[in-house]
Amino acid sequence: MRQDTSLNPFCALILVITAMGSQAQKQPEEAIDALLAKMTLEEKVGQMNQYNGFYDVTGPAPVGASGPALKYEHLKNGWVGSMLNVHGINEVRAFQKIAVEESRLGIPLLFGFDVIHGYRTQSPIPMAEAASWDLGAMEASAQLAAREAAAAGLNWTFAPMVDISRDARWGRVMEGAGEDPYLGAQIAKARIRGFQGDDLSNPHTIAACAKHFAGYGFAEAGKDYNTVDVGTNTLYNMILPPFHASVEADVATVMNAFNILNGVPATGNGLLQRNILKNKWNFEGFVISDWGSIGEMVPHGFAKDLKNAALSAVTAGADMDMESYAYVTHLAELVKEGAVDEALIDEAVRRILRIKFSLGLFEDPYRYCQTPPETLKQWEETHMAQVLDMAKRSIVLLKNDGQLLPISKDQEGILVIGDLADDKNSPLGSWRLGSVDHSAVSVLEGISAYRDDFNYVQGPKVFDDQADFLHHVSVNTTNTKGMEEAVEAAKNAELVIMVLGEHGFMSGEGRSRTDLGLPGLQQDLLKAVLAANKNVVLVLMNGRPLTLPWEKEHVPAILETWHLGSQSGHAIAQVLFGDYNPSGKLPMTFPRSVGQLPLYYNHYATGRPFDENDNVFWSHYTDEKNEPLFPFGHGLSYTTFGYNDLQIKTLPDSIVEIGVTVENTGNLSGEEVVQLYLHDVVASVVRPIKELKGFKKIKLEPGARQKITFTLTEKELGFYNNAYEWVVEPGLFQVMVGGSSAAGLRAGFELK
Ligand code: BGC
Numbered sequence: 001m002r003q004d005t006s007l008n009p010f011c012a013l014i015l016v017i018t019a020m021g022s023q024a025q026k027q028p029e030e031a032i033d034a035l036l037a038k039m040t041l042e043e044k045v046g047q048m049n050q051y052n053g054f055y056d057v058t059g060p061a062p063v064g065a066s067g068p069a070l071k072y073e074h075l076k077n078g079w080v081g082s083m084l085n086v087h088g089i090n091e092v093r094a095f096q097k098i099a100v101e102e103s104r105l106g107i108p109l110l111f112g113f114d115v116i117h118g119y120r121t122q123s124p125i126p127m128a129e130a131a132s133w134d135l136g137a138m139e140a141s142a143q144l145a146a147r148e149a150a151a152a153g154l155n156w157t158f159a160p161m162v163d164i165s166r167d168a169r170w171g172r173v174m175e176g177a178g179e180d181p182y183l184g185a186q187i188a189k190a191r192i193r194g195f196q197g198d199d200l201s202n203p204h205t206i207a208a209c210a211k212h213f214a215g216y217g218f219a220e221a222g223k224d225y226n227t228v229d230v231g232t233n234t235l236y237n238m239i240l241p242p243f244h245a246s247v248e249a250d251v252a253t254v255m256n257a258f259n260i261l262n263g264v265p266a267t268g269n270g271l272l273q274r275n276i277l278k279n280k281w282n283f284e285g286f287v288i289s290d291w292g293s294i295g296e297m298v299p300h301g302f303a304k305d306l307k308n309a310a311l312s313a314v315t316a317g318a319d320m321d322m323e324s325y326a327y328v329t330h331l332a333e334l335v336k337e338g339a340v341d342e343a344l345i346d347e348a349v350r351r352i353l354r355i356k357f358s359l360g361l362f363e364d365p366y367r368y369c370q371t372p373p374e375t376l377k378q379w380e381e382t383h384m385a386q387v388l389d390m391a392k393r394s395i396v397l398l399k400n401d402g403q404l405l406p407i408s409k410d411q412e413g414i415l416v417i418g419d420l421a422d423d424k425n426s427p428l429g430s431w432r433l434g435s436v437d438h439s440a441v442s443v444l445e446g447i448s449a450y451r452d453d454f455n456y457v458q459g460p461k462v463f464d465d466q467a468d469f470l471h472h473v474s475v476n477t478t479n480t481k482g483m484e485e486a487v488e489a490a491k492n493a494e495l496v497i498m499v500l501g502e503h504g505f506m507s508g509e510g511r512s513r514t515d516l517g518l519p520g521l522q523q524d525l526l527k528a529v530l531a532a533n534k535n536v537v538l539v540l541m542n543g544r545p546l547t548l549p550w551e552k553e554h555v556p557a558i559l560e561t562w563h564l565g566s567q568s569g570h571a572i573a574q575v576l577f578g579d580y581n582p583s584g585k586l587p588m589t590f591p592r593s594v595g596q597l598p599l600y601y602n603h604y605a606t607g608r609p610f611d612e613n614d615n616v617f618w619s620h621y622t623d624e625k626n627e628p629l630f631p632f633g634h635g636l637s638y639t640t641f642g643y644n645d646l647q648i649k650t651l652p653d654s655i656v657e658i659g660v661t662v663e664n665t666g667n668l669s670g671e672e673v674v675q676l677y678l679h680d681v682v683a684s685v686v687r688p689i690k691e692l693k694g695f696k697k698i699k700l701e702p703g704a705r706q707k708i709t710f711t712l713t714e715k716e717l718g719f720y721n722n723a724y725e726w727v728v729e730p731g732l733f734q735v736m737v738g739g740s741s742a743a744g745l746r747a748g749f750e751l752k
Pocket of ligand 1: 084114158211290291509
């Protein structure tokens, strides 16, 4: 590419900022037109190019002909529209300065980063937060993350991940909201509101990115980056709804995906990006590729070379290239050869500039570099309190048979066992690039806030402490050192709390697993301890559903605590000692065995759902149950809830009102997620046996009752047919209401 140096960069900067700045708020489209008219083809293509951070920009400039030096040159030429993984005020400022002061037109850069569950202060992993079913809390959590990220110079997060997934082998389930499109859509909207607020130019909000468009969560066999092959029923009714909801919530950007979808890479998929996203849904933001996903269309066998990949991606509607070097190297040439219409480039650049205008970057490119350190300090305490609250809400009580929980505050003889109990790193989860390693409150520290007279025995060391984002965690499967000591200690204890599960870096990107049991020697340890002492509370820490049928059968109390972030240990201790009554519900089915996967509650019926005589020829396994270990929506409380009086009223215009009375039948105040499921009994495209269509989280004092009403409209009663048309079909519907997807209360109605 040749650089046009006819404008003095400093004059250009002033021109652009004054000309655009004042107009920007009123008429951004006109301001964009004016800017586009000034841009060379190469500069336009430059806006469509994103690079990863490449050197310590506050040090000496890189020299040489490739790598950092090349990127640096491109920045000065105005051939870069955005950077990722550059964070911290000094770094961001220095990069922005190159773009606005040294490039001809001085167009400011976007700074993107994976702010997935917090920036500095870590919230629970997204799957854990989803278990709270608390939309307000999730919105506030995203808002907190945006505030901290924006204070570090960032103006764009690659979140929320809105991929539906039904396969716990896939490590990235930790990053999503689980298996249900309705819950997923509500959570997507809440998170986008949290990140973006109602004004992107507010220096405490950042642009969000709904990802990965589309189908990434359906990777075959749960293996990351693998083939996705799904029918239209699944694509339209399961995969796309959270993306559609994100667009309705004005998400600024969408990221495409690594996977092929029905034979066509998502990145080169015009049906998805151009037809559905941009044309049908009127998405006005821009599409960023996933990391290198344009280039990966070559090994996929879809593009013959990088140039051909650039052609496919831009034609399909991918606006910005993350680290493939495909656009910056080939797009201008493709336009000049007539293979790509320059109007396509203009459209992409317009979308990118639109977001830059909305963020207020033309008024002040350093807008996100101004939060004084004192303010950050002031935030610390409130942010810690907020992530603690979120962490408590995310915990799910899976089992409490012997009523071991809550633990009495004067319980004698408490023994804590497990490598993870003392781990200050794992609770931070997998996506925590802005946080300080080993900074979470451990379970031991959390319990210490209550008691100083408990014992701790680690048991065999399970995980390696040096594990990091880039490398696999090594797991001890042979060395039993510490086992005997743990068993001996258990013999003399009154109550044993065992903290077992996955290391924080065992889930996340590139972390698919085929064995979903407790890694290493943990189950052996649990069995040995349980043989010595029956009073065991199992505290699970993990980033995905696990297969724990033995544990469910033998351990009296099980608490699912995921990876809960900075305040993990305090949240867990407060639930263990009853200062917080757990109210979380599983956003994803827990299977009994990997062989059942994919396993999900909203499946279709088969022609042979059961056989009364238990002959062989029905849809089942010969060696495993069909039922899950714990169903979607499951979660107990220290109190109990009763459901009664299910009433259905059908009104004109396809409106259905459903009423149910919920009662706190136990002795403690508690929160319950009241869940409504629907089954469209006969349809032109078969419908799942049940689908979540509403939920409400309520708080009830002991003995209190509350009538809950849900209103169903065409939005809940309909579905997409195979031509992607929304249809509402008359006929019979079944309604199920309760505290999980195994909801017991049922009734029916007919839609005329
Ligand atoms: C992931 C994206 C992420 C991007 C940038 C990719 O490997 O799939 O979700 O946003 O990297 O870090």
